[in-house]
Amino acid sequence: MARAITTRKKVTFGIIGWGIGFLIFFPILWTFLTSFKTEGTAIATPPQFLFFDWTLENYHEVQSRSDYMKHVTNSVVISVGSTLIGLALAIPAAWAMAFSPTKRTKDVLMWMLSTKMMPPVGVLVPLYLIFRDWGLLDTRLGLVAILTMINLPIIVWMLYTYFKEIPGEILEAARMDGASLMKEIVYVLTPMAVPGIASTMLLNIILAWNEAFWTLNLSAANAAPLTAFIASYSSPEGLFWAKLSAASTMAIAPILIMGWFSQKQLVRGLTFGAVK
Amino acid sequence: MLTRTLLLGAVSVLAMASFAHAETTLTIATVNNGDMVRMQKLTDDFAKKNPDIKLEWVTLEENVLRQRVTTDIATKGGQYDILTIGTYEVPIWAKQGWLLSLDGLGKEYDKSDLLPAISDAVSVDGKLYASPFYGESAMVMYRKDLAEKAGVKIPEKPTWDEIAEAAKKMTDKSSETYGICLRGKAGWGENMALITAMANTFGARWFDEKWHPQFDQPEWKKALTFYVDLMKEAGPPGASSNGFNENLALFQTGKCGIWIDATVAASFVTNPKDSKVADKVGYALFPTGAAGADNHGNWLWAWNLGIPASTKKAEAAQKFVSWATDQAYTELVASKEGWANVPPGTRKSLYANPEYDKAAPFAKITLDAMNAANTSKPTVKPVPYTGGQFVAIPEFQGIGTAVGQQFSAALAGSMKVDQALQGAQQLTTREMTKGGYIK
Numbered sequence: 283m284a285r286a287i288t289t290r291k292k293v294t295f296g297i298i299g300w301g302i303g304f305l306i307f308f309p310i311l312w313t314f315l316t317s318f319k320t321e322g323t324a325i326a327t328p329p330q331f332l333f334f335d336w337t338l339e340n341y342h343e344v345q346s347r348s349d350y351m352k353h354v355t356n357s358v359v360i361s362v363g364s365t366l367i368g369l370a371l372a373i374p375a376a377w378a379m380a381f382s383p384t385k386r387t388k389d390v391l392m393w394m395l396s397t398k399m400m401p402p403v404g405v406l407v408p409l410y411l412i413f414r415d416w417g418l419l420d421t422r423l424g425l426v427a428i429l430t431m432i433n434l435p436i437i438v439w440m441l442y443t444y445f446k447e448i449p450g451e452i453l454e455a456a457r458m459d460g461a462s463l464m465k466e467i468v469y470v471l472t473p474m475a476v477p478g479i480a481s482t483m484l485l486n487i488i489l490a491w492n493e494a495f496w497t498l499n500l501s502a503a504n505a506a507p508l509t510a511f512i513a514s515y516s517s518p519e520g521l522f523w524a525k526l527s528a529a530s531t532m533a534i535a536p537i538l539i540m541g542w543f544s545q546k547q548l549v550r551g552l553t554f555g556a557v558k
Numbered sequence: 559m560l561t562r563t564l565l566l567g568a569v570s571v572l573a574m575a576s577f578a579h580a581e582t583t584l585t586i587a588t589v590n591n592g593d594m595v596r597m598q599k600l601t602d603d604f605a606k607k608n609p610d611i612k613l614e615w616v617t618l619e620e621n622v623l624r625q626r627v628t629t630d631i632a633t634k635g636g637q638y639d640i641l642t643i644g645t646y647e648v649p650i651w652a653k654q655g656w657l658l659s660l661d662g663l664g665k666e667y668d669k670s671d672l673l674p675a676i677s678d679a680v681s682v683d684g685k686l687y688a689s690p691f692y693g694e695s696a697m698v699m700y701r702k703d704l705a706e707k708a709g710v711k712i713p714e715k716p717t718w719d720e721i722a723e724a725a726k727k728m729t730d731k732s733s734e735t736y737g738i739c740l741r742g743k744a745g746w747g748e749n750m751a752l753i754t755a756m757a758n759t760f761g762a763r764w765f766d767e768k769w770h771p772q773f774d775q776p777e778w779k780k781a782l783t784f785y786v787d788l789m790k791e792a793g794p795p796g797a798s799s800n801g802f803n804e805n806l807a808l809f810q811t812g813k814c815g816i817w818i819d820a821t822v823a824a825s826f827v828t829n830p831k832d833s834k835v836a837d838k839v840g841y842a843l844f845p846t847g848a849a850g851a852d853n854h855g856n857w858l859w860a861w862n863l864g865i866p867a868s869t870k871k872a873e874a875a876q877k878f879v880s881w882a883t884d885q886a887y888t889e890l891v892a893s894k895e896g897w898a899n900v901p902p903g904t905r906k907s908l909y910a911n912p913e914y915d916k917a918a919p920f921a922k923i924t925l926d927a928m929n930a931a932n933t934s935k936p937t938v939k940p941v942p943y944t945g946g947q948f949v950a951i952p953e954f955q956g957i958g959t960a961v962g963q964q965f966s967a968a969l970a971g972s973m974k975v976d977q978a979l980q981g982a983q984q985l986t987t988r989e990m991t992k993g994g995y996i997k
Binding site: 321322325326327347406407410411414419420498499502503504506510513514515516517518519520521522 | 585587589590591592595598614615616617618619620622625626629630632633634635636637638747802803804806807810811820822823826832
């Protein structure tokens, strides 16, 4: 009897789980399908799900009109670069706060997070002027710098929570054995925190990849990443959904594939420390 | 030996410097409209004539572009050498000193060939500040077959009452055919463009001579009530989220009897590749109302190429602007893509061309509509602003969109017409007081 209920429960939860999963996935699927339609069928009512004349015309058009590889390269450099620099800055910071907290550590953490609370457009003009004067407008270096700063609070917070889960006694033991601070971080702490660091890294690459406000406003022709590539396919006068969908599919494909391969790390990292 | 090395170094530095000097890169900000995309494809011709000028394109969504370019031009960031801007921005930006005057574009450019209404819209104190790339007014497009079936005739200069009657007769909800499609999506360039032009024909104005909002006046109530009632009876479901593109899709798939919108739509709906109704479209001027038989809404818009004052490459930029907007460009497009695809609405010579008239059945009515537009006197009573379907003040983007939300809610039925007008009056008064127009 008890067993029967469990099975039924399992099935129910399975169906609900898959249902929710499909619901979340549906917009991406729909974008993908729309990218193979003509502009006419893309806006047809009722919407056509699978039975339409599939065409590669949109991909052809997008390829011939934009330099996709330039945008991808920019996106990769900007997202990976800003994440790596961010990690290099955040690991020591999070280490200090997790293992030798002071009276004010909590306040410092809160202050870091509070920098994220301001709507970015509020500092657009001052930052734009700084970028202009330093010659950083429309450069990858400028975008790497800004995204590093934007995402730094999140990186510090995530690493801090992961580091907190590591028992301080292990580090003490290493110290007893005569490990220097550097060795302690590199050989003891980092290996134990790898899942946490990996998931922080992946999440931040995704965040930086998707960041659309700064990347659009501080770039023009040279440093424009995929966000600008997508934004160029929306039209005030003329139908554009199919081409926009093709551009979107091409823009999310690299990051989706990366996420697919690293989902084990992601899940492990995100649930790291949840079970105690 | 040392001298030789130094000399060699100096020579190569010089060579590099002169090379860098020889190649100028122009960064052009533009929107993704058909005519602009065509221009990008045809730039080989420009490159052939100007091998020392390289072009970089930045295409962005209209609102993103507006924000992006405004930031850059206001801070003199100098990221762009050529900007695609609308007739709304040109006078405002020119007065700020943000744009270079284009009076020195050369003989081939022939400024006198520009349509007077368009040329006025992009000039300040008689000086040209942007070069029109394509222009539009608004007009009625209708299905000749449906009109015949319903037994109605739409005159060349219809009134709103005639349009309403025809729309109601053409509606057949069982076959998903709706008599009329009008913009309903909130936005200063979406529903407010249509409603403002429509209100002009009803004799309503945005502001009186002292910048006091006029939404509490009877003309506005009549205009908005007429719009909401007509759309409820003969419009498609969910009209409050329909903009230009949504209505285009409805009309192309045969679901609209009448569509009143920008004249540029005519080239879309008559293109047999995308449109099911390509051979069944008739045209008429924008409907008239209480403001008299000569007031056709005064809708006038153009996308123009302007050069920011912050550019360091003004000479090369002028060469490009001249190439993209002179008569030779029109002929280039015609030879490569056919006369039906040339950018419309900027030059008299295009409308005097019999080949264009043959390829574009909507040419004459487009010209009539553009000539009928008077943006300095949009309605009967005097106004302190210029602009037909918009008000050319910097605050209008914000106010127009907020009022558009009220009117869109009235169309959706979540608000009464009176409430929407009251809301519009309140928020406009507040913003205009904040802006210092009302003391």
